[in-house]
Amino acid sequence: MKKRVFSGIQPTGNTHIGNYIGATSRWAAEQDIYDNIFCVVDLHAITERQDPKELKANTREVTGLLLAAGIDPKKSILFVQSHVHEHSELAWILNCYIPMGWLGRMTQYKEKSGKQKEQVSAGLFDYPALMAADILLYDTNVVPVGEDQKQHVELARDVAQRFNNFYGEVFTIPEPKIADVGARIMGLDDPNKKMSKSEEGPNHAIALLDPPDVIRKKIMRATTDSQTTVVFDEKRPGIYNLLTIYQIFTEKEKKQIEAEFAGKGYGDFKKALAEVVIEGLRPLQERYHKIMNEPGYLDSVLAEGAAKAHPLAQKTLAKVHKAVGLG
Numbered sequence: 001m002k003k004r005v006f007s008g009i010q011p012t013g014n015t016h017i018g019n020y021i022g023a024t025s026r027w028a029a030e031q032d033i034y035d036n037i038f039c040v041v042d043l044h045a046i047t048e049r050q051d052p053k054e055l056k057a058n059t060r061e062v063t064g065l066l067l068a069a070g071i072d073p074k075k076s077i078l079f080v081q082s083h084v085h086e087h088s089e090l091a092w093i094l095n096c097y098i099p100m101g102w103l104g105r106m107t108q109y110k111e112k113s114g115k116q117k118e119q120v121s122a123g124l125f126d127y128p129a130l131m132a133a134d135i136l137l138y139d140t141n142v143v144p145v146g147e148d149q150k151q152h153v154e155l156a157r158d159v160a161q162r163f164n165n166f167y168g169e170v171f172t173i174p175e176p177k178i179a180d181v182g183a184r185i186m187g188l189d190d191p192n193k194k195m196s197k198s199e200e201g202p203n204h205a206i207a208l209l210d211p212p213d214v215i216r217k218k219i220m221r222a223t224t225d226s227q228t229t230v231v232f233d234e235k236r237p238g239i240y241n242l243l244t245i246y247q248i249f250t251e252k253e254k255k256q257i258e259a260e261f262a263g264k265g266y267g268d269f270k271k272a273l274a275e276v277v278i279e280g281l282r283p284l285q286e287r288y289h290k291i292m293n294e295p296g297y298l299d300s301v302l303a304e305g306a307a308k309a310h311p312l313a314q315k316t317l318a319k320v321h322k323a324v325g326l327g
């Protein structure tokens with residue numbers, strides 16, 4: 001029996017190379033090892049204000065990008081979170097088993113609520129309960145995510161254990177799976193901040209659909225430091241981040257990369273990095289445009305995905321209802 005993988009991505013627009021390196025490219029690469037379920041988590045996206053038309057368009061765009069990244073609907077269930085209503089229902093039930101203190105300690109909540117002050121939605125506070133529901137509905141063993149989501153997967157583990165302590169073995173206990181390299185790609189304009197879709201700076205992130213000239217411009221303007229040697233030194237976060245991106249796209253060893261740029265400066269390295277990223281994204285971009293031009297394809301993939309996910313979710317929710325004494 002293959003282990004079950006579940007993971008999700010928010011349709012919040014401008015999917016970037018951080019999402020791709022830390023999560024979606026790994027989902028695609030490991031599809032044969034696992035039994036896979038991937039979800040476009042639109043209910044998570046509305047924890048912050050979204051324009052309705054943009055949300056719909058972004059849901060389609062991110063689905064297209066997942067298919068272009070290599071998610072194969074024959075190997076993986078791919079669906080939209082709001083198409084399977086059990087996610088919201090289980091989230092409500094789990095709410096009643098998650099102490100407020102756990103939610104208040106979540107780093108993502110602290111960072112995002114800080115920006116919005118008292119306008120922050122209860123949904124943003126409760127984001128991890130919905131994520132726990134996503135994961136626990138499908139008897140998930142493994143959750144491949146970027147480093148920023150590790151704490152939320154751990155909360156899902158904790159609530160599953162708590163629930164099982166009350167009611168017996170209802171939930172499978174999930175584990176986060178974080179990449180050794182690239183689990184936290186940093187912003188190009190500020191290498192101390194995670195690359196993020198919601199950061200507004202024009203040179204912050206490389207979007208997966210950025211054209212070559214935009215990628216070149218962003219990389220050439222990326223923040224580094226006043227030193228000159230091109231080496232992996234964690235104390236120099238700007239160049240370290242760029243080298244990590246180069247390492248991922250070229251699949252070369254660190255020593256090999258350092259040798260390649262020995263005696264060369266940041267300018268030469270940035271030029272090489274830009275070309276590697278442009279060439280690395282080219283096939284994905286071509287596949288994306290092809291997929292989006294195939295009438296009806298996206299809708300049929302998502303309809304099939306929801307039809308496969310729904311009975312699995314229904315089964316778990318029925319177990320939960322029985323355990324709690326609902327209905």
Ligand code: AQP
Pocket residue numbers: 008009010011012018019020021022023024144145146147148149182183184185186194195196197198199
């Ligand atoms: N900078 C990153 N480096 C590596 N992995 C990352 N991920 C996100 N940013 C990085 C991983 O991508 C997956 C999907 O992310 P998400 O859509 O759930 O949203 P997020 O984690 O909140 O990422 P963003 O890009 O910062 O979105 P916004 O700005 O909308 O909140 C996850 O596995 C995540 O870990």
